[in-house]
Amino acid sequence: xxxxxxxxNYEKLDDEVLEQIKLFYPEGFxxxxxxxxxxxxxxxxxxxxxxxxxxxxxxxxxTEALEIIDDDDDYDDDGNLLxxxxxxxADKYDDDDIEEADIDPDELADDDDLSSxxxx
Numbered sequence: 001x002x003x004x005x006x007x008x009n010y011e012k013l014d015d016e017v018l019e020q021i022k023l024f025y026p027e028g029f030x031x032x033x034x035x036x037x038x039x040x041x042x043x044x045x046x047x048x049x050x051x052x053x054x055x056x057x058x059x060x061x062x063t064e065a066l067e068i069i070d071d072d073d074d075y076d077d078d079g080n081l082l083x084x085x086x087x088x089x090a091d092k093y094d095d096d097d098i099e100e101a102d103i104d105p106d107e108l109a110d111d112d113d114l115s116s117x118x119x120x
Contacts, residue, residue: 003050003053003054003055004053004054004055005054005055005056005057006054006055006056006057007038007046007056007057007058007059008056008057008058008059009058009059009060010047010058010059010060010064010068013056013058017049017051017056019089019092019093020049020051020089020093021047021049021058022072022074022075022081022085022089023081023086023089023090023093024049025047026080026081026086027079027080027081028065028066028069028075028079028080029047029065029069030062030065030066030069032047032048033045033046033047033060033061033062033065034046034047034048034057036057044059045059045060045061045062046058046059046060047060047065066079
C-alpha cells in the first residue's frame with residue numbers, strides 16, 4: 001500500500017508535523033532538499049518528509065530553508081536544534097530510535113516480533 005504524497009508549503013504545515021521535521025532534521029534541512037518536476041512541468045525544490053500516514057514534499061528553496069532555520073528560535077545561531085527542544089520533541093513523539101543504543105541485543109534475541117524492523 002502506497003502512502004499519499006502531499007506537496008505543501010512549510011508555513012501551511014500543522015505544528016505536530018513541524019515539530020517532527022525539526023526532530024528529524026536537527027541540523028537544518030537546506031542540504032536535504034530534492035528537486036522534482038511539479039504537475040505544471042516546473043522544476044521545484046522540496047524537503048522530503050515521511051510520517052506514518054503521508055509522504056510530504058515541502059516546497060522551499062535553499063535560501064528559504066536557511067531563512068526558516070535562522071528565524072526559528074528552536075535553533076541556535078549555528079543552525080542546530082537546541083538540546084532542550086530536541087529532548088522535548090523526542091519525549092513528545094516517543095522516538096524509539098533515540099533509545100535503541102541503550103538496549104542490550106541479547107535481551108531481544110528471544111523475541112521474534114522485534115526482529116522485523118522493515119520500513120517501507
